[in-house]
Amino acid sequence: MKGASTTLRSAFSFCVQQVRTYDYHHYLCLLELPPDMRKAAFALRAFNVETSKAMDVASDPRIGLMRLLWWQEAIDKIYSSKSIEQPVAQALASVISDHKISKGWLKRSVEARINDARRDPNDIPNSISELEKYAEDTVSTLLYTTLQSGGIRSTAADHAASHIGKASGLLLLLRSLPYHASKSRQGSYIPIEVALKHGLLVKEGGRSYVQLESREGSLSDAVFEMASVANAHLEKARQLAGTVPVEACPVLLPSVPAQVLLDTLRKVEFNVFDPRLLRGILGVPPLWYQMKVKWHSWRRKY
Secondary structure (H helix, E strand, C coil): CHHHHHHHHHHHHHHHHHHHHHCHHHHHHHCCCCHHHHHHHHHHHHHHHHHHCHHHHCCCHHHHHHHHHHHHHHHHHHHCCCCCCCHHHHHHHHHHHHHCCCHHHHHHHHHHHHHHHHCCCCCCCCCHHHHHHHHHHHHHHHHHHHHHHCCCCCHHHHHHHHHHHHHHHHHHHHHCHHHHHHCCCCCCCCCHHHHHHCCCEEEECCEEEECCCCCCCHHHHHHHHHHHHHHHHHHHHHHCHHHCCHHHHHHHCCHHHHHHHHHHHHHCCCCCCCHHHHCCECCECHHHHHHHHHHHHHCCCC
């Protein structure tokens, strides 16, 4: 029993380190959670780290897809009470056992990433609503499961989580546009409806792609349009604040990094290639960011 306990402690420590290393802006948010919720939140967020970076750390896209398929199978094994020798999976299994986390949310998250990984680089989403669904499936579900782990049952909190997840997901996709362009996924997260409106859609040799090389004007206008949708989701989430239980507010703190990123985009006039986006934490000094998170946490706001 002592060995098993030591292994589990090591697994949770690994989760904390993964989140701190790869998702620092949310790591600081999780530190504001009540102590009895942190372990579960870090395990869930570490699971998100594992699946979100699967394609990025793989030298071959097929290897990244295999990692995602492994996680899809791992979830089934965990819910069948089969042991897995992987620290994040071990921590996740403990959280699922202790808090009865819904399998559907976890499956939905990894399956959305699998579908995205299988998408041809030239297969452009048709509309912003498609990206909103992807954000809902990958980011909002993470907030749903965290609320669930804290025993928080609230329709208002779920609705706020849905909007915050969509906003966060859309803004992170915008921030990642230069990275995906460098990986030859030219503008794959700017939908056709937006690209057409702003003259970014190019048809060449029987295929279509979104032109990102123009770093001024039309691209910034397209980014502004998508960021405006994210901003609307944040506003809708805050309109629900009066009906959201106080204990749910710390779980909804990811609205803070979303707002910080949105504000930074405004500051650089929605130029996603501006190097200021990469400075500090989401483009702002670390101390200022931490104070903002602490201020919202202290006031029980999101």
